[in-house]
Structures are given as C-alpha cells and as structure tokens.
Amino acid sequence: MWEYTEKVKELYKNPKNVGEIPDADVVVEVGSIVCGDALTLYLKLDGDKIVDAKFKTFGCGSAIASSSALTEMIKGKTVEEAAKITNKDIVEFLGGLPDQKMHCSVMGQEALEKAIKKIKGQKVEDEHEDEGAIVCQCFGVSENLIRRVINENNLTTVEEVTNYTKAGGACGSCIPKIEDIIKEELAKAGEKPKSVSVKPMSNLKRMQLVEETIQNVIRPVLMRDGGDIELVEIEGKKVYVALRGHCAHCVISDVTMKNLVEDKLREFVENDIEVIEVK
Amino acid sequence: MNTNIIYLDNNATTMVAPEVVEAMLPFFTQRYGNPSSMHDFGGDVAHDVENARHSVAQMLGADYDYEIVFTSGATESDNMAILGTLQYYRDKKHIVTTKVEHPAVLNLCRQLEREGYTVTYVPVDNEGNLDVQFLFDSVTNDTAIVSVMYANNETGVIFPVEEIGAFCKKRGVPFHVDAVQAIGKIPVNVNAIQCDLLAISGHKFHAPKGIGVLYVRRGTRMRPLLYGGHQEKARRPGTHNVPGIVGIGKASQLVIQHLENKDEVARVKRLRDKLEDGLLSQFPNAHLNGNKIKRVDNTTNIGFEFIEGEAILLYLNEKGIAASSGSACSSGSLEPSHVLRAMGVPFTSAHGSIRFSLSRYTTEVEIDYALQVMPELVNRLLEISPYWDSKNKKGKPIGELAR
Numbered sequence: 214m215w216e217y218t219e220k221v222k223e224l225y226k227n228p229k230n231v232g233e234i235p236d237a238d239v240v241v242e243v244g245s246i247v248c249g250d251a252l253t254l255y256l257k258l259d260g261d262k263i264v265d266a267k268f269k270t271f272g273c274g275s276a277i278a279s280s281s282a283l284t285e286m287i288k289g290k291t292v293e294e295a296a297k298i299t300n301k302d303i304v305e306f307l308g309g310l311p312d313q314k315m316h317c318s319v320m321g322q323e324a325l326e327k328a329i330k331k332i333k334g335q336k337v338e339d340e341h342e343d344e345g346a347i348v349c350q351c352f353g354v355s356e357n358l359i360r361r362v363i364n365e366n367n368l369t370t371v372e373e374v375t376n377y378t379k380a381g382g383a384c385g386s387c388i389p390k391i392e393d394i395i396k397e398e399l400a401k402a403g404e405k406p407k408s409v410s411v412k413p414m415s416n417l418k419r420m421q422l423v424e425e426t427i428q429n430v431i432r433p434v435l436m437r438d439g440g441d442i443e444l445v446e447i448e449g450k451k452v453y454v455a456l457r458g459h460c461a462h463c464v465i466s467d468v469t470m471k472n473l474v475e476d477k478l479r480e481f482v483e484n485d486i487e488v489i490e491v492k
Numbered sequence: 493m494n495t496n497i498i499y500l501d502n503n504a505t506t507m508v509a510p511e512v513v514e515a516m517l518p519f520f521t522q523r524y525g526n527p528s529s530m531h532d533f534g535g536d537v538a539h540d541v542e543n544a545r546h547s548v549a550q551m552l553g554a555d556y557d558y559e560i561v562f563t564s565g566a567t568e569s570d571n572m573a574i575l576g577t578l579q580y581y582r583d584k585k586h587i588v589t590t591k592v593e594h595p596a597v598l599n600l601c602r603q604l605e606r607e608g609y610t611v612t613y614v615p616v617d618n619e620g621n622l623d624v625q626f627l628f629d630s631v632t633n634d635t636a637i638v639s640v641m642y643a644n645n646e647t648g649v650i651f652p653v654e655e656i657g658a659f660c661k662k663r664g665v666p667f668h669v670d671a672v673q674a675i676g677k678i679p680v681n682v683n684a685i686q687c688d689l690l691a692i693s694g695h696k697f698h699a700p701k702g703i704g705v706l707y708v709r710r711g712t713r714m715r716p717l718l719y720g721g722h723q724e725k726a727r728r729p730g731t732h733n734v735p736g737i738v739g740i741g742k743a744s745q746l747v748i749q750h751l752e753n754k755d756e757v758a759r760v761k762r763l764r765d766k767l768e769d770g771l772l773s774q775f776p777n778a779h780l781n782g783n784k785i786k787r788v789d790n791t792t793n794i795g796f797e798f799i800e801g802e803a804i805l806l807y808l809n810e811k812g813i814a815a816s817s818g819s820a821c822s823s824g825s826l827e828p829s830h831v832l833r834a835m836g837v838p839f840t841s842a843h844g845s846i847r848f849s850l851s852r853y854t855t856e857v858e859i860d861y862a863l864q865v866m867p868e869l870v871n872r873l874l875e876i877s878p879y880w881d882s883k884n885k886k887g888k889p890i891g892e893l894a895r
Contacts, residue, residue, distance in 0.1 A: 225806060231876050246879055247839040249800065249819065249826070253878035269878035271843075273802035273819070277876060352826070375826070382826030434608045437585065 217274060218308035224278035229285055232267045241327040244320055248352050248379065250276045254283070254324040258332065261292045268324075275307075275314040282306045283321035296329050298322070299365050300377070315377040319362055348390050351383035359391065363398045371395065414483060420447050426481040427454070431474055442474065445491045452478060455491045498858045500767075501814045502696075503645050503673060503791060503849035508739070509698040515742040516700070516735040527732050528723065541732055544741025548705055551744040552690065553681035556710055561724045562737050565704035566672045567596040568717075569691030570639070572706050572728065573668040574600055576714035577637045577689070578609075581666075584636035590614045590622060590651070591834040593641055597670060598830070601639075610634075618836045619783040620649035628659055637666045642674035642685075646818055646831040646847055647782030648791025650674070657686035666712065672696055676747045677788040688712045694736065698851070699743035703736030750852055761789035763859045764850050768792040770863040775870060777887060779841055781818075781832060790850040793818070795832075795841030798880050798887050799873040804846055807869040813862055818845045840879075840887075 217225075234255040244251035250272030257265035266284040270277050282303050287295040300318035304310050310318060345356035362368065362377045371391050375382045381391050414422075427444055435442055441457040454474060475488040499507070525534030527541050542557065549557045563569045574587070574597065589601055591613045601611045612630040615623050622640070631638065638660050643650045653669050660667035668689040671680050676697035682690055689712065694703040708714070708727065720729030750756055772778055777797040796804065801819025808815055818829035819842070827833065828842035837845070848862070874880040881888050 225803065226810060228876065242878065246798070246843070249828070249839075249843045251878055269876060269880075271798065271877045271879055272800050274806045276800070277803060379826050429607060437583075437608070 215275070215311050215314065217278075217311070220306075220308040221275055221278040221310065224281040224307070225274035228277050228281035230267045230281060230288070231269065233269065234265055234267050237267075239328045239331050241324055241331060243324045243327060244272075245353070246271055249273075250317065250320060252276070252280050252320050252324050254280075254328055256287075256328055256332075258292070263287050263290055263292065263295055272317065272320075273314070275310055275317040276320065278307055279303055279310075279317040279321045283325060287325065292329060292332055295325065298325060300362070301365060312373075312376045315366075316379045319358070319377050323358065348394070349378070349380035349383075349387045352379040354378045354380035356394065359394055360398055363395060364402070369395065369399065416449070419450070419482060422482040423447055423452055423478060423486070426478055427474075430477050430481060434473060435469070440469075450483065450485055451487050451489060453489050453491050496812065498813045498861060500848040500850060500854070500858070500862065501816050502851040502854075503648075503847065504816055505695045505701065506698045506851055507853060508695075508700050509743060509746055511746060512699055512739045512742045516739045519735040519738055524734075527734060528721065537734055540741075541734060541737050544737045544744075547741040547744040547748075551675075551680070551747050552692075552707055553683055554707060555683070558725065559682075559707055559710055561706045561708055561728050562732065562740075563704045563706055563728055564702055564733070565695070566594075566670065566691045566693035567704075569693070569704045569706035570594070570596040570668070570670055571600055572717050573689040573691060573714075574604075574637055574639055575717055577666050577668070578604070579715035580713045581636045584634050585609050586632060586634040586636060587611045588614065588627060588630050588635055588638045590616065590627075590640055592616055592620065592644055592646075592831045593639070594645055594670060594672065597639055597641070614640075616649075616834050620644060620647045620781070620831070620835050621783055621786065622651045624652055624655060627656060631660075631663055631665055635663075635665050637668055639668040639670065642669050642671040642680065643677065643788045643791075644782070644831060645673045646829055647793045647835075648673070648788040648849075649782045650678070650786045650788060653685045653687065660688075661686045673791075674788060676743075676750065677790055679751055682707055682709065689714075694740040694743060697743050697747055699740040700736055703733055703740045705740065756852060757789065760850055760852055760854065763854055763856060764790055764792055764848075766856075767848055767850075767859050767862060768794065771866060774863075774867055777841075781835065781837055781841075781845055791847065792849075793845055793847045795837060796844035796846065796870060797841045798877045799844045799870065801844050801846055803873055804844065804869065807873065808846075808865075811865045811869065813865070816847045816849070818847065819843045 234257050237255040238258040239256040242253045253269045255267045256263055266288050268280040268284050270280040286298055286306060300322040303318040303321050348354055348356050348359055359374060359378055359380055363374065366377060368374055368377060371381055371388055374380055374391050381388045424444060427442060432442055439459040443455045443457055445455055446453040470488055470490050475486065478486040478488060523537055525537045527534055527538035529535060545557045545560045548560045554560060563572060585608065587601055587604060587609055589597055589611065605611050614627045640651055640653060640656055642653050657667055666688045669685060669687045670691050672691060672693045674680050675692045688709045690707040692705050695701040716727050718729050723729050723732060771794055772780060775796065779795045781793040781795050801817030805815060805817050818832045832842045832845060875882055879888050
C-alpha cells in the first residue's frame with residue numbers, strides 16, 4: 214500500500230475540475246495508455262489569464278490527484294505566472310508524493326508546459342520533436358525532460374530519475390545513457406554524482422566483492438570443465454589467482470584468465486581490476 | 493468473519509481458520525517444549541508435529557509421512573527444491589520453467605542465469621495456457637529440473653501438471669510443482685502428478701504465515717540449503733515451528749473436509765461466477781484475463797479498459813473491499829505484471845486489471861455488495877479518463893501506440 218498524504222487521498226476521491234471545456238482555447242495531451250498514465254488538459258483563456266482549467270486523466274490515484282492539483286493551481290493565474298509552476302510545486306500542493314510516484318507530478322508539469330508553448334504560438338510538434346532525442350523508448354521520455362527534472366529536483370541517481378520520469382523503469386537499456394546525462398548535469402552544476410560506481414571503493418569492500426565473484430560466478434563456470442580457481446592475494450586492484458584442476462594445465466589458461474576471470478571481476482567489482490596468474 | 497472488510501484477495505493471503513487458531517494456542521504458553529528434547533514435556537510435542545505431518549501427507553496423497561518437510565513458506569520450499577536439486581546434479585546446467593511463475597521461482601532462475609545456468613522460460617498463450625509441447629521440446633540431457641506452477645496466482649489458470657509429470661518421469665528429469673495456488677481449491681495428489689517435489693504455503697489455505705511444506709518424494713536426490721541440527725532428517729534443520737506446524741496440519745484437515753463437501757466447493761465457484769458474470773455483463777469494456785474453464789474456482793481476473801487498476805483498488809478500498817491488481821502502479825514497478833505481459837493482454841486493459849480471489853469464507857452478501865458498488869466506481873473513473881467518450885458511452889479511438 215502506498216503512503217499517500219491526506220491531501221492526495223482527498224483529491225483522488227473527489228478530484229476538482231474533472232471534465233472537458235467544449236470551447237477550450239488550448240487542449241494538450243501527454244502520456245499514453247500504453248505507459249499506464251495519460252493526461253488531457255483543457256484551458257480557457259481571457260486575455261493572458263487562465264480563467265478555467267479542466268482535465269481528464271488515465272492513471273493511478275496520485276496521477277488523478279496531481280492533475281487535480283495542477284488545475285487548481287493554475288486557475289486564475291496569468292500565463293506568465295503559471296509558467297513558473299514546476300512539478301515540485303505540485304508535490305508541495307499535495308503535501309508530498311511517494312518517491313516512486315514523482316512521475317505523476319512531472320506529467321502535470323509536462324502538460325502545463327506543452328499548453329503554454331501552444332498559447333505562446335510556439336510550434337509544438339506532436340510527440341517529442343522539439344524536446345530532444347528520446348532516451349527511454351519504453352516510456353517515450355526525452356532527453357530534455359530528463360535534464361530539466363534532474364536540475365529542478367536536484368536528482369543524482371538513476372533510480373531518482375526513474376521515479377520522476379519513469380525513464381529506465383522497463384527494459385533498462387537506457388540506464389547507461391541516463392547515467393551519462395546525470396554526470397553531465399552534475400558536472401555543469403559543479404557537483405560530483407552520488408552514483409555508487411564512481412565512489413572510491415574501500416579495500417575491504419573490494420576484497421569482499423572479489424571473493425564473492427570468484428566463489429559465485431567464476432568458480433561454477435570453471436568447475437563445469439573440471440577446473441577450479443584459488444584466490445592467492447589481493448593488492449589494491451591487483452588480484453593474484455591460481456588456476457587448479459584441468460585449468461592449471463590448460464593450454465588456453467591465458468584466455469580463461471582474460472576472458473573469464475578478469476572480465477567477470479571487472480563486471481562485478483570494478484572496471485580496472487587487473488588479474489595476475491600465479492603458477 | 494470480520495465485518496469491516498470484504499476480503500476478496502485470498503490469493504494474497506487468507507484468514508487463519510478459527511479451528512486452526514484454537515489448535516495452535518496451547519503450543520505457545522502451555523505446551524511450548526522443544527520436540528527434539530529428551531524430556532516428555534518436549535518429546536510429547538513431537539507427536540503433535542508428526543500428527544500434523546500425517547495430515548499434510550493425507551491432503552497431498554503422499555505415500556509416506558516423511559515425504560513432508562516443513563519449511564518457513566513456499567518461497568523457501570521453491571528455493572530448496574530447485575537449489576537443492578542443482579546442488580546434487582552439479583553437472584547439469586539447464587532449468588526449464590515458465591514465463592508466468594511466482595517471483596520465488598522466477599527471480600531464483602534469473603539469479604541462476606547470472607551464475608552460468610541456462611533457463612528455458614516456457615511461454616503461455618493469450619488465455620494463459622502453457623505451451624506444453626514447447627516445454628517437452630526444451631528438455632535436454634543437460635536439464636537438471638523442470639519447475640512448473642500448478643495454478644497461476646494472478647489468473648487462476650491451471651497447468652497440465654499431470655501430463656508434464658508423466659513426461660518428466662519418462663525422461664528421468666526431476667519435476668517440481670509450485671502448488672501454492674492450487675492447494676485448498678482443487679484436489680492435489682502427488683501420485684497423480686508424479687512429481688518429485690511440490691511446494692505449498694500455509695497462509696494461502698487458512699493456516700498462519702511463516703509455515704510451508706516441501707513434499708520430497710522418497711528417493712529424490714537433493715542436498716539441503718541449510719546445515720544445522722537433525723530436524724526433518726537434516727533436510728531442513730532448525731527447531732520446529734511447532735505452532736505453525738500444528739496449524740498447517742489442522743488447516744490440511746479442513747482442506748480435506750472442504751473438498752469432500754461438493755456443495756461447498758460449488759458454492760465458492762458459483763459466487764466467483766456470479767461476480768465475474770455480473771461485472772462482464774455490466775461493462776462491455778471489461779474482459780476476462782485467463783482461460784475461463786481450466787481455472788481454480790476462487791479466482792477471477794478482469795481487465796477494465798480505459799481505467800487504471802490502482803485507482804480502481806483505491807476506490808474499492810474506500811468501499812471496504814480488498815482486491816488486487818496486475819497494473820504497473822500498484823506493483824511499484826512501471827510495467828503491468830509479468831503474467832499479463834506474457835499472455836499478451838493489450839495495454840488498454842492490462843493497466844486496468846483487477847484480481848478478485850474468494851475463499852470458503854466469502855458470502856453471497858459480500859459478492860452482492862461488490863457487484864453493487866463496482867458500477868458507480870468504474871463509471872466515476874471512466875468519467876475522469878481521457879480515453880472515454882462520456883457522451884456516447886464508449887471508448888475513444890486510441891492511436892497506433894496503444895496496440
């Protein structure tokens with residue numbers, strides 16, 4: 214069960230401004246039924262003032278509550294004032310959202326932004342033409358959206374980006390790209406990413422991981438061919454091992470070393486581990 | 493029966509039967525001895541453990557009581573069955589299972605793949621039926637174990653485990669059955685299935701949480717996961733969970749009684765059908781997920797188009813009804829359940845799928861109430877949905893993406 218605030222509960226039970234505006238000045242759609250949430254926003258303008266806002270949402274409780282919050286917040290505001298609203302303001306209005314549900318507030322912001330572009334007469338190509346390349350194919354999340362959300366919410370990990378935008382939440386193939394984007398954005402902001410992979414690893418942790426990898430990953434493979442491996446010594450990033458059984462006399466033991474032992478240690482421990490065979 | 497909640501989520505867990513609680517109580521404060529002790533105070537309790545073992549053996553149609561091994565639950569039983577078998581057949585590196593298994597099997601298999609094993613995940617069709625021929629074709633001389641669930645937890649669809657059991661026996665491949673969702677709902681007989689291993693969980697059939705069983709056919713080769721004392725013939729060491737064991741024993745007796753009472757079994761099915769037919773006839777945009785016939789009698793999984801499952805659950809919750817959903821939002825992941833995806837359920841309804849699962853304690857009044865509140869609740873969500881044309885009372889055409 215999600216820990217929703219009373220405000221969220223109140224708004225998904227009795228959302229405000231549900232419906233369509235037949236003579237709306239602006240109608241925008243974001244999200245899709247495939248992705249699991251979608252929002253259509255209707256705005257009625259008087260000059261540069263938003264006099265009415267209504268919505269229709271397909272999605273979970275927090276998506277409905279976020280949509281309701283958005284319409285309540287922008288009603289009566291000028292377009293300029295509304296343009297300043299971010300997903301953080303929506304979250305604040307709701308008294309908070311569970312981490313995994315942050316993307317619901319981002320969907321609200323996305324709809325608002327798209328609507329304002331339309332009002333200002335900027336060309337809004339369907340889908341994400343002017344939003345930069347699509348990074349996450351599964352959920353159709355653009356690079357620009359990811360960058361914006363990282364900056365506005367001070368995100369530092371892939372997990373947070375997934376919570377806020379869904380990007381990387383399905384097949385995961387875009388995670389390296391998201392990592393790159395985080396690094397770039399943090400570098401711009403002059404911060405170091407929090408990601409585990411770049412945090413220097415303690416010797417103790419490294420030794421532990423090396424042992425676990427040899428035991429659980431490498432040894433079972435060698436033993437299939439009647440071989441075995443013994444961990445002799447670990448010095449910093451240099452790992453000294455001895456091949457046993459069939460492997461010890463194997464003419465291709467060098468290949469085993471490079472392809473299997475070193476590759477696996479680099480994959481599971483650190484990418485600059487060096488393996489040295491002790492005969 | 494708790495009057496505050498209408499509990500239609502019995503595939504998640506069940507109420508502990510009052511008779512089971514009663515049977516367990518003395519073993520907390522009065523007869524708390526350790527069955528492995530030398531003194532009578534403990535030793536006498538061993539008889540209760542053995543009686544419980546006998547009840548479970550009877551329920552499963554096992555030939556010998558010692559084929560019943562008590563565990564902490566089905567996750568442990570599934571892990572013990574698969575890992576224990578692999579530990580024995582160390583030269584075999586292939587596992588056959590299905591795409592729609594419970595995470596207790598699925599995530600174990602994914603881990604084993606990382607450790608160098610090859611796993612074949614047998615697919616299902618769009619009604620959730622297993623492709624048995626695919627399974628047969630995928631078994632090789634390198635196959636260490638075949639692990640298949642008896643009934644699916646999300647759809648209730650029953651797999652032809654007897655057919656698979658006969659095949660595995662002929663091929664000499666160990667066969668493990670995850671029978672968690674079958675037990676208490678249909679008769680489960682280990683000799684009819686011809687399985688070597690079979691896992692069940694107490695809390696799915698009115699015993700408490702934290703107690704499970706692995707049936708291990710006499711002569712089955714495997715190694716233990718845990719090392720320690722001599723309990724359970726050292727197959728599963730650790731001091732016996734006596735109250736839990738007594739509880740699962742009593743619950744097994746109640747299952748035998750329940751399944752013998754044909755009227756009672758028919759009543760649960762009738763209530764499930766009443767709920768299902770009622771919902772499907774009220775909502776043209778609702779579809780049944782799973783094979784309508786080859787299914788356990790307590791489960792229905794219905795996909796509501798154009799609305800989202802978590803929202804339905806939250807609205808049901810407001811009305812005091814507990815159910816479950818395979819939607820992305822409710823699971824905490826971002827995609828609909830692996831079962832619905834494996835079945836190829838269209839995204840238009842996968843996100844709006846709700847599972848109702850009944851028990852022998854479910855009453856007609858409860859089903860009537862659920863049928864009464866659902867229309868208002870679904871209509872409220874349809875009114876909010878951008879994919880619903882409220883004027884014409886039908887779904888709006890959804891673009892290319894939705895297919």
